[in-house]
Amino acid sequence: MPSRCIVPNCRGNYRKGPKVTVFSFPKDKELYCLWINAVKRKDFTPSPFSKVCELHFRPEDIRRETTAFDEKTGKSITAKLKNLCLRDGVIPRILPNCPSYLSSSTTFREFPNAKKMRLENSALKRALCESVADELELQNVTLSIASMIWKQN
Known part of the structure; x- marks a missing residue:
């Protein structure tokens, strides 16, 4: 069974909710604290099993493909990723089903x-x-x- 999203009011990967990709909390302490603040849960301490789903990240925050340069042919090769991953340093910013003031629309x-x-x-x-x-x-x-x-x- 896929992990469920821990963001308040999110139904990511619940039986009656959307099936989505989830991401673990980052290992970097500073980014970890930013994620905890972004989730907006009172007295929350994430466990190793706590996840945040893709619905809380902007589309440009998620890597869906990878690119490599082939020096022999001089061409750039792009392939879709089987498992989505987050770009470095991103923070969950979209909090649907929550008051709009909880979602941040700042650009980085x-x-x-x-x-x-x-x-x-x-x-x-x-x-x-x-x-x-x-x-x-x-x-x-x-x-x-x-x-x-x-x-x-």
Whole structure:
């Protein structure tokens, strides 16, 4: 039987509730304390079996796929993860069925490594597009010159 969510009023993995992925409390002490505060349960001390379900995290907080770069082919390979996992440093922020003031909608900075990779991929795509455009323009100019020479002969 899957673990149930410990967030108040959540029905995650209960018989009449949605079937969801659950996550254990983090090992990092600072993050652990932030999770306890985010859960909003009075006098709560999590056990090793206490879990928080995916319904309490923003979609971008959950990793559903992984990417690797194949140096031989020069391609980026993406695969879906069988078991979802959380990105580093995320905190449960969405508390449905609770008063809205308990849910936090603050946004966090993108992690430096993720930002660096996103910017590098963007620059690489832009460079490839420009390179292809330049190559097509060069081919068009070459064809124009060749047709002018052919017409003269």
